[in-house]
Amino acid sequence: MRVLLLEDEYMLRVSITEFLEEMGYEVVGFSNGEKAFDAIYETHFDLYLLDVNVPGMNGFELLRSIRKEGNKTPAIFLTSMVNVSDLQEGYKSGCCDYVRKPFDLTELQIRIMHALKSYYHDGESKIDFGSDLIYDTENFTLTHGGENISLSKTEKEIFTVLLKHTNQVVSVEMFQDEIWGEYVDPANIRVQINNLRKKLPVDIIQNRRGLGYIIER
CATH class of the missing domain: 1.10.10.10 (Winged helix-like DNA-binding domain superfamily/Winged helix DNA-binding domain)
Known part of the structure; x- marks a missing residue:
């Protein structure tokens, strides 16, 4: 499974990458939304983990853009934004889950497994x-x-x-x-x-x- 990680906070990006790689995922990390957007059209990914407030194109804009092109790959937002309006915006953009920072990496693991199971295996355990x-x-x-x-x-x-x-x-x-x-x-x-x-x-x-x-x- 190849994961695209968009996160501009360096240490958090490194921590998530190391954690997921230990689980057997291949992780490609970005700190800039426009570079992540370009990579999506160059490489196949099985899951997107997207911060919202990043340099270049923000996470909401990125996901809305690829959804308009018919890309249905599951996406999870990782963000410190806590307003209900932000939550609504995230789901309107096309995400399948929304994780508020700070979060435990084990929680992220559970949410990733649920997203992948629901999308690729129709929820079957x-x-x-x-x-x-x-x-x-x-x-x-x-x-x-x-x-x-x-x-x-x-x-x-x-x-x-x-x-x-x-x-x-x-x-x-x-x-x-x-x-x-x-x-x-x-x-x-x-x-x-x-x-x-x-x-x-x-x-x-x-x-x-x-x-x-x-x-x-």
Whole structure:
């Protein structure tokens, strides 16, 4: 999962980044709204964490702009603004949550997990693929018969992308964009996917020849 963090307070940006990276997220941080706005059109992100009062384009303006373009990626505002009118403005801009500063990082973790689960997994806490294969959307773990299936970082990312696009074919180009953010040899991507498929006791990842891969539910 790749997170865009817009926060102009340096130490808070560093603290949030380190905390989320320990959880396994990839975090790209910005202190300027216009630079963050440009990055959204250059790189795929799975979540936006946006401060409001930042140099350049503020958080409200940024989110309103990308929502008008059809971007529906979940967004959480992180702000010291406390007025009800500011809260209303945040939700009108298109956020899914609004966290008032100061906040505990554990609270942020809970809100992030809720936002991702609600957006990508329709609020399900556990996804049952049959044959006792379960994906826990809160802990991002895959188990079979109660035993954890050990996956590499890249295999987890591949599975996450496929699950996020359930019932949709994911092309090699989509994997390149959402996981690496740059060109990667398609043969290497196919090797990684095949390695993942071998670890799964149920063949839930289907190959659509010439198109890509899909998880159907």
